[in-house]
Amino acid sequence: MAGVAAVVAVAVVAGTVGSAPAMAETPPPMQPTSVAVTLPTLIGESVRTLEAEPEGRPARDAQTVQWQVPESQERDPVIVPKRYQWVWNGDGTGHLVATTTAAYSVESGKIVAPAGAAPAPGTAVPDPRWANGGGTFTQAPPRSGAEALAAYLRAHVPLPTSPDALAYWGALRMLMTEWTLTPQQNAAALQLLEKTGDLSVLGTVTDRMGRAGIAVSIASTVRPQFTVTLVLDATTRRIIAADTVYVGGVNGIDLAPGSVVEYAAWLTP
Template identity: 30%
Template sequence: MADELDLLRRANPVPADDPRFHDRPLDPEAEHRLLVLTRAGREHPGRPGRRPHLGHLLDALRPRRPRDWAWTVTAAAAVGAVVLALTLSGAATVPAVAAPRPLIVETGSAPLPLDVLADRAAAGGTGFPLRQGTHVQTWSLSMTSGPGARPPVTLPEERVVRWAADGSHTELVVATDPSHPGKPVVTDADPVPRTVEDGHVISRQTYPPSWSDAPPSAEPPHDARRLRAYLEEIDRLDAMDTGGLLDAVGTLLDNWTLGSRESAALTRVLADAPDLRAVGAVTDRLGRPGQAYVYEDKAPSVRRMLILDPAAGTVLGLEDTVTRGDHESGLRTGDVMSYSAWMR
């Protein structure tokens, strides 16, 4: 027995006084030593240790700091994606896919003016009703800033909110990337992000009845003038600029699935925004044809692209892309900070 205990002590891959391995995976040398111990009881010179997976790759990141901001994205990209160096542990190790590229306007496509689209949407009638609740696919760029900040990480999520007749509602949030079905998905976790299986339930909650009469809980009007006042109340600024308008639209759509009349009214409100310019046709991240309208926001240096259905004026998506990188937070020009794709 004494010989076996002595062998264990010498081969111990995780010494109790070594702080490097507290709540962390083994490094390559330690994993090799453990493999040697369990298979042969002695070391074999020259045998390479297996490279650890997610935990070892994240081990290089410093402890997580309080998040300065997390941008909400919605999407499933039919365009290319960048593979993160984050992988699942286990036999079936597969790269986790995230970080969508900006949507690209189709070459040679004709821009559709917003006032023309507003007229088209108004003539469309009442094809579908207003519904409280939302179904949205999002990509959120989670980041920290300052010394020791970890690299930005994109978190793909799908969220479904449904309301009951008694005023209660349920919210289901799932980690998924529709453009890469079945692939591992990056999700938020302490102290660092990790990968989970596609379709992993992040949260499922039921909330008690609520009867707030203030926007965005209040039912949105289907008249353009009153809808603009509704959005201004969400924005809570004296004079709502185009950036504030787009923020308010995102909040509205995170609470309501607009009907035909409300979508037509919203398109009319958007048509009055002087610096929201039509740029042409795009295919959104769920594969739907749309018309893109761009606002260049100078203050945070982002390009905001609103994607509308070219027939009904329904908002399909909203994308925020970095136009000037920031070394401190790790943002690069062209990074998609957020994308939201709303569905019925």
């Protein structure tokens, strides 16, 4: 039986939902403060800000801090996010180095000190999901343009025939585990997501790395069991973080609606 992390990955990218075992308590969700701005205004301002930046060069050097609900059915009270960084070889193959970050537990919806044994931050940990290999996106993404980006994603990821924002985001998230997107590519990603009509503004927020941002919700009428809270940097408008939130409706997932089942924060290399 697939774990929650696997269920989410399949649901977000391929558009299917399965079942999963009971899991540990999850991190508290981010708490946006509503703002009086429409989505077209927000995306328009963000695209103009990003496109006004000097043209960047995409680099295959993505660094992220990530956490997923574990596959195990055991309820481990300690949450250990991991920092991932790709290391590339001259022949195009590479591997993902994973190290632990500060562990914590959650009590009554609040972050507290680890309620059990936890590895020291910076401890190297094996991750069998990412063995040596060439990665998924061996060619650089297009420099600009939502349509060009959509075609690129479709060439690398098995997207549905008519992807919604949740499906596109699943592919973009995979891309961003390998490539650090330029400002212009961030602009194209926002335009691509906006075109689906599945986005809404949540408000200002502080992400899990303490950065000021603006949160946008990604929902899906095809897969209403999950939503994504996407965070744009308040100043640069780059995509800096995302939470995947369980809404409910999947047999076997023993989590309260509103539980965060996965999160990622992108770091500056």
